[in-house]
Amino acid sequence: MTISVPAPPVEVRRPEAGRGARRGDGRAALGFLAPSTTGFLLFTLIPLVGSLVISFFAWPVLGRKRFIGLDNFVQLIGDPIFRQIMLNTLVFVVVYVPLNIIVSLGLALWISPRIRGRGLYRLLFFIPTVTPMIANALVWRLLYQPGGVIDQTVQTVFGVPAPNFLGDTNWAMAAVILMSVWQGFGYNMLVFSAGLDAIPQSIQEAAAIDGAGPLRRFWSITLPMLSPSMFFAMIMTLITSFQVFVQPYVLTRGGPGVTTETMVLNLYRQGFEQFDLGTASTIGWFLFMIIMLVTALQFLGQKRWVHYDG
Amino acid sequence: MTVNNRWKRAAAAAAAATLALVLAACGSGGGGGSTTANGHTTLTWNMWSGSTSEVDAWNHLSQMVTAKYPDTSLEFQTSSFNDYWTKLAAQASGGNTGCILGVQSLRARSIAPLLVPLDDLLAKAGINPADYDQSIWKGLQVDGQQLAIPYDFGPQVMYFNVDRFREAGVPVPSVNWTQQDFLSAAQKLTAGGKYGFALYPTIDTVIPWSLSLTGTDPVTQDGKLDLSQQGFVDAVQWYTDLVNKLHVAAPVAASSDPTPALSSFVAGDAAMVVDGPWQLVNLVKQANFEVGVLPMPAGPSGSHSQVAGSGFGISQTCADPEKALQAIAVLTGPDALQYLAEQGRAYPARTAQQDAWFSPQLANAKPGLQAAIANSAVSPPTENYTQVSQLFTQYGVQAVNGQQSVPDFLSSVQQQAR
Numbered sequence: 084m085t086i087s088v089p090a091p092p093v094e095v096r097r098p099e100a101g102r103g104a105r106r107g108d109g110r111a112a113l114g115f116l117a118p119s120t121t122g123f124l125l126f127t128l129i130p131l132v133g134s135l136v137i138s139f140f141a142w143p144v145l146g147r148k149r150f151i152g153l154d155n156f157v158q159l160i161g162d163p164i165f166r167q168i169m170l171n172t173l174v175f176v177v178v179y180v181p182l183n184i185i186v187s188l189g190l191a192l193w194i195s196p197r198i199r200g201r202g203l204y205r206l207l208f209f210i211p212t213v214t215p216m217i218a219n220a221l222v223w224r225l226l227y228q229p230g231g232v233i234d235q236t237v238q239t240v241f242g243v244p245a246p247n248f249l250g251d252t253n254w255a256m257a258a259v260i261l262m263s264v265w266q267g268f269g270y271n272m273l274v275f276s277a278g279l280d281a282i283p284q285s286i287q288e289a290a291a292i293d294g295a296g297p298l299r300r301f302w303s304i305t306l307p308m309l310s311p312s313m314f315f316a317m318i319m320t321l322i323t324s325f326q327v328f329v330q331p332y333v334l335t336r337g338g339p340g341v342t343t344e345t346m347v348l349n350l351y352r353q354g355f356e357q358f359d360l361g362t363a364s365t366i367g368w369f370l371f372m373i374i375m376l377v378t379a380l381q382f383l384g385q386k387r388w389v390h391y392d393g
Numbered sequence: 394m395t396v397n398n399r400w401k402r403a404a405a406a407a408a409a410a411t412l413a414l415v416l417a418a419c420g421s422g423g424g425g426g427s428t429t430a431n432g433h434t435t436l437t438w439n440m441w442s443g444s445t446s447e448v449d450a451w452n453h454l455s456q457m458v459t460a461k462y463p464d465t466s467l468e469f470q471t472s473s474f475n476d477y478w479t480k481l482a483a484q485a486s487g488g489n490t491g492c493i494l495g496v497q498s499l500r501a502r503s504i505a506p507l508l509v510p511l512d513d514l515l516a517k518a519g520i521n522p523a524d525y526d527q528s529i530w531k532g533l534q535v536d537g538q539q540l541a542i543p544y545d546f547g548p549q550v551m552y553f554n555v556d557r558f559r560e561a562g563v564p565v566p567s568v569n570w571t572q573q574d575f576l577s578a579a580q581k582l583t584a585g586g587k588y589g590f591a592l593y594p595t596i597d598t599v600i601p602w603s604l605s606l607t608g609t610d611p612v613t614q615d616g617k618l619d620l621s622q623q624g625f626v627d628a629v630q631w632y633t634d635l636v637n638k639l640h641v642a643a644p645v646a647a648s649s650d651p652t653p654a655l656s657s658f659v660a661g662d663a664a665m666v667v668d669g670p671w672q673l674v675n676l677v678k679q680a681n682f683e684v685g686v687l688p689m690p691a692g693p694s695g696s697h698s699q700v701a702g703s704g705f706g707i708s709q710t711c712a713d714p715e716k717a718l719q720a721i722a723v724l725t726g727p728d729a730l731q732y733l734a735e736q737g738r739a740y741p742a743r744t745a746q747q748d749a750w751f752s753p754q755l756a757n758a759k760p761g762l763q764a765a766i767a768n769s770a771v772s773p774p775t776e777n778y779t780q781v782s783q784l785f786t787q788y789g790v791q792a793v794n795g796q797q798s799v800p801d802f803l804s805s806v807q808q809q810a811r
Contacts, residue, residue: 144486145506164809228646230586230662250646250794338647339790340797355479357780360486 138364145358155365164341165349169369171256172345176324179260179267183320184313187268191275192305205276212269220333223262224249227334249335252342259343263330267323271316278312279305310389318381325374346370426492427712434716437491438467439484440705441477444675450738457732458723465716467493475651478779481507492711493721496541497703498532499597502616502774508706509714510538518718520725525742528771529702535774542725545739546702547670548769549601550762551575551690555683557582557664568688568764572606575665575690579641582664589641591663592632593654594789596782598667601689601698603628604770608694616773618781618810620803629792630799637795644794647787669701670762674737677754686761688768698765699772702742781810 138156141149159165194204211219226232227248237245248258282305290300306313328347331337337344337352344352346366354363426437438455442448448471455467470491472480478500484490485507496504515522520542522530529546533539558565563581566574579589592598596611603609609624619625635642643657650656658666659679667689676684689696705724707717723729730741734749740762741747751759775781784806792802 144482145504224648224650228648229643247644247646247794249648250644250790252791252796255647333649335647336649336787338787339794340788343647352783355482356783358482 134364134367137360138368140361141359142361142364143358144360151361155361156369159362159365159369165366167341168344168346168349171341171343172325172327174256175260175263175327175345176321179263179324179327180317180320182260182264183268183271183324184316186264187271187316188275188313190268191272191279192301195276195279205273208272209269211266216266216329217333219266220262220330223258223265224334227258250339252339255335255339255342259330259334262334263324263327266330267320271320274312274316275309278309282308307390311391314381314385314389318378321377321381322374325370325377426490426708426710427717429713432464434465434713436465436467436493436711436713436717436720437470438493438705438720439470439477439481439491440493440495441474442471443473447738450733450736453732454724454729457729458720461723462716462719465720467720473651478504488710490708490710492708492713492717493724494541494706494708495703496533496706497701498529498543498546499699499701499772499774499778501533501540502535502776503779505535505540507708508540509709509711510540511542511707511718512539514714514718515539517715518722520718520722524727524745526744528700528769529704529742532700532702532771532774533704533706541704541706542721543702543704543742544725544730544733545671546700546742547740547762548698548700548765549598549667549669549689550698550765551687552658552666552668552672552676553685553687554658554661554664554680555685557587557661557682558685565685566687566690568760570687570690572690572692576639576641579635579665580639583641587661588643588657588663589665590635591654591657591666592635592642592793593645593652594786594793596785597669597699597701598654599629599632599785600772601667602632602692604697604699605689605694606631606692608697610699610770610772612772612775612778614773616775618775618777618807620781620785620807620810621800626800626803629803633793633795633799636793645790647790670740670758671738673755673758677737684758686758688761688765695768696764697768697770700766700769701772704742777810781806784809 139150139152141151141154190208194201194208198204228234229244229247229250233248234245237243246254248254286304286308287300290304295303326347327345328351331343331345331348332351335343337348341349347370350363350366350370353359353366426439428435438451440451442451448469451469451471455469459466468491471477477495481490481494481504485504490507494504494507496508501508522539525543526546529543530539532546533541533543553566555565558578561582561584563578566578575590582589600611603611603625606628607624609622609628611618611620611622611625613619636644642663645653652668652672654663654666655668655672655676657663659676661680661682670686673684673686689698705721707714707721711717725742727743727746730739730743730746731749733739734741734746735752737750737752737755740750788797788802788806791797792799
């Protein structure tokens with residue numbers, strides 16, 4: 084154990100007792116760690132390694148499994164359809180994350196002063212997040228479809244039919260993103276709302292007395308003091324948006340063509356519709372590496388804009 | 394050894410035992426889908442279903458099995474038709490399928506490695522192939538081996554909204570109607586935000602058009618798919634023109650609803666739709682109008698549809714295949730099929746029970762369905778039918794809406810299906 088190496092003089096006086104106690108502590112610690120370690124091994128590490136192993140095989144659900152080295156990775160990189168799917172995922176992330184942050188921050192700011200019925204607004208805005216996404220997506224599908232509510236409204240107001248949102252390659256991804264923002268802003272709004280409440284009113288007042296207008300106060304006080312919350316929200320939203328699955332699965336099944344097919348949806352289809360577990364695992368590892376990279380970059384970049392001191 | 398130490402050892406042993414139990418529990422539920430206790434065998438039966446009344450019908454059949462063989466009972470496990478194949482694949486990868494599996498003729502080849510060939514077992518179980526409609530009996534063979542015993546079958550038929558025809562003053566077509574009759578009816582019925590026809594690009598509902606218009610089956614006789622055959626390309630072009638050029642059917646949207654065309658027919662938004670006879674009982678219940686049944690309208694090659702049907706097979710992992718086949722003999726026996734027919738659940742694969750299907754409420758479907766059956770063709774099962782039908786629907790949306798040309802659409806499906 085490394086702890087006993089730089090032994091301070093106090094402990095030298097009673098080496099027997101000290102070492103013995105520590106050894107006993109080690110065993111006890113092991114005992115306490117066992118449940119979580121077992122869980123981690125069984126449900127995280129072993130499946131993780133298992134999927135890495137599978138990604139080096141041609142692994143059909145039915146039939147012979149064959150070791151093929153890096154072929155799965157090479158094939159995926161060379162596959163124009165998979166590149167399109169990665170691009171779709173990237174488009175989703177790049178459009179969805181800023182939209183989500185803007186909408187949730189805007190709403191959090193709006194309900195941050197002590198306005199009447201604040202709790203009610205919070206509850207209302209949080210409802211989409213707690214309702215099952217499958218149900219939400221089904222309702223949105225009814226809204227979007229030709230002859231649906233949106234189409235009928237546009238017909239009445241403008242006299243022309245609305246685009247066939249889920250059938251048109253130019254609109255399908257926009258429709259999926261819009262539904263996702265509606266579904267997802269509530270969580271970040273709560274995070275921002277709590278962060279805003281934690282900013283001491285006295286600082287804002289002091290700045291106001293010094294002559295800072297509302298915009299200046301927002302830019303120089305609210306935003307910097309909210310930056311830890313924003314950092315957390317961005318990390319979590321980025322990770323979950325790279326993993327987007329349910330919205331395209333229920334709204335469009337990735338169609339038309341592969342216009343709304345994302346990496347996780349493609350992973351699911353490769354594994355459970357094309358029955359090719361090798362390719363599915365490889366996609367999983369691609370996604371894992373992308374998310375790791377993006378998250379690492381965010382942590383590196385946080386020094387520039389995240390302020391932890393009050 | 395101190396008391397404390399002993400206590401720790403005991404705790405560690407208990408923890409280890411608990412872990413072992415948890416692991417054992419994770420591994421259980423397997424055993425090839427059958428368990429035997431006190432001489433009583435429980436067989437797991439995996440089957441798709443689309444409604445609770447369907448589940449009730451299957452459970453009724455499982456009681457028929459226990460009534461005949463008191464030492465056997467079936468545990469019914471179900472999911473929707475599309476999810477069934479996904480779930481089966483997932484279970485198969487864990488070596489953990491049920492004992493009795495639902496098998497659809499078009500998808501039989503893709504799950505053939507999971508199934509036990511039944512040819513040598515039939516006589517002992519008292520199953521006589523001659524009792525069944527030969528098209529579906531052969532439809533459940535792969536490379537000459539019988540993999541499942543059929544319970545139902547049927548060609549695709551044209552459903553039409555009789556009330557809409559009457560209101561619009563369009564003569565109700567006869568079983569000898571032609572493609573021109575179809576087009577003129579569809580054009581007359583397209584008005585006021587409603588359409589004459591509802592379509593959705595599923596390969597099952599496109600093949601009958603191809604068979605009737607150009608006589609082309611995209612599935613070749615050796616079980617390969619060739620979507621780029623000129624005859625099939627022409628037929629799909631004609632089909633997409635219904636939306637793009639003639640505007641007698643609504644544009645489609647990408648969807649997770651398995652049967653959007655049928656849904657819009659039931660809602661009264663379209664007057665005609667193509668689907669299988671197994672939908673008729675649901676249609677009669679859900680639609681608030683009179684539903685008529687016709688064979689496909691005759692094109693230059695006549696009026697044809699491929700036959701699809703389903704049955705039950707035994708999984709390779711089943712520990713007790715003989716008992717399973719006994720149960721299947723009951724599930725596809727005269728009494729069970731009579732019951733399913735009277736319920737309108739399934740058009741019986743046994744020829745002697747077929748009349749029972751035409752109960753009073755379905756009686757007017759008889760001439761249309763019988764004409765369709767008389768002209769039906771058997772598509773050989775293909776290995777990747779599940780994949781092809783998924784890709785066909787996924788890319789077909791663009792083709793139907795005119796955002797991709799038909800040859801491009803078919804060749805990209807053909808390429809990806811390999």
